[in-house]
Amino acid sequence: MTNNGQRTRSFLRAVVTLAAAAAIYEAVARSGYFAPALLPTLPTIAATLVGMIADGSMIEHAAFTLYRVMFGFSLAVVVGLPLGILMARFRRIEHFVLPLVSALMPIPSFALVPLFMLWFGIGNTTTVLIVFYAATFPMLFNTWSGVRSVNPIWLRAAGAMGADENALFWKVIIPGASPFIITGMRQAFLRAWIAVVGAEMIAASDWGLGWVIFDAKEFLNTDVMLAALVVIGAIGFLFERLVFGSLERATVQRWGMMRAAKG
């Protein structure tokens, strides 16, 4: 009960804070101290956002961005997950892949954007590959350390109870590594989401939320910029909370693995 009261109070205070912040912003924007083109009022931003959603352009931009991020992210999972498992299971593969990965990983994905632009041109291919590059490493590393960190007692117990390689893999190793794998996916998506916006800005294709923001700068359309920012933030937040949150609840928490992950 007290917990509940605490929560409503926190919620109320958050609302009050945000309302106050909005009011201050609105007052500054209307004061005419800054150029209205640079600091649009909140109703203007909201009107732009609604208008762009209504005429479908914002939805189309979001669809392009989502397509690129999902494509690159799926590619990263398809490559990173098996490779991570292989690295953890076979020493030889680990010895070959690990030095390469350690050398490539510190290179920020954006550093490769100009190179990829030269190689693959402007547009989808470059963006998808940048997303893929950014998302693969968290996926790979978390899978690798997840499989390695499976409790050896579980393996021996399963082996003693007569589990064959196949059963060992699907019934023990994969569930055991799943907290790490899901964390890896989460991090990979976060990186992918950052990468897609940046890649769209630099490798200026003609659709996508990152491109909208960057393009709006040319024409001082700060309202369009802020509207796109809202959409980007909302989509990222939605994915983080809804998709990965429910994925976690459906798998790891149900299997009671979360405490093992915390160590």
Next chain:
Amino acid sequence: MRTILPTMQDVVTIAVTGAPERPESTGGDRLRLIARNVFPFVVVGLIWEIVAWAGVFPHRLFPPLEEVALTFVQLTISGVLLHHTVETVLRLLSGFALAAVFGVTIGVLMGRSRRAEDILLPLVSICAPVPGLAYAPLFLLWFGLGNFSAVLLVGFVSSFAVIFNSWTGVKAVKEIWVRSAQSMGADDRRLFSHVILPGALPYILTGLRLGLAQAWRILVAVEMLAAVPWGLGWLIFGAREFLNTDVMMAGIAVIAVIGLALEKLVFQKIENYTVVRWGMVTS
């Protein structure tokens, strides 16, 4: 829930660093270790050379490695590369310093005072999930092209990791420690400097580490967008105009080296310091 992410990352880094280094290895072992680490690069380099010389791709777009090396040496001798590197590192450090100062202050404030938490948390939670680079055009409009915007943006974006971790860290200080210090007559200042700060330090350091990594990841792109006169990001981006793929690759090589140095010299030092000294991350 928020603390589990950095913890996972820690495990990852420890696993990586723990594997190849073994102090009690003899000379022969070390040689074999070096050979084993070099071998993959030789294979990839060979494949690269073959593809470059076979002429599958245009020569300008896919230069052989010796050409990249030559460009690298030339740029180094002329001092151009060094100038770019220094500018980039300075920008990284000043942006990160901003994030560290403001991030830790805000985070600790949020952890200590309920009112500050109520005021700041909604604002921070709204700004944090937006990918940092999305703010770039906005910052460029408001603060103009160039250095100031770039540093400000890097600081702004990397401060969120610092804020969240400092906040969590202060909140994670055990209530018993605080109460026992108080019952032993510690005043507010001593409580803060002797109990809360040391207790929260592992988290704060993790936050700083994540913040620095984030600053590094975003800085290169910021340099491309903000049209700064010097900087590795700008070097790479500018080379594209003239199809100077070799210059580009040389720039990327320097970026990789700085990234690796950050990883090995800074992050792992911090990691060892926290893990070893406090034994809190692994417990």
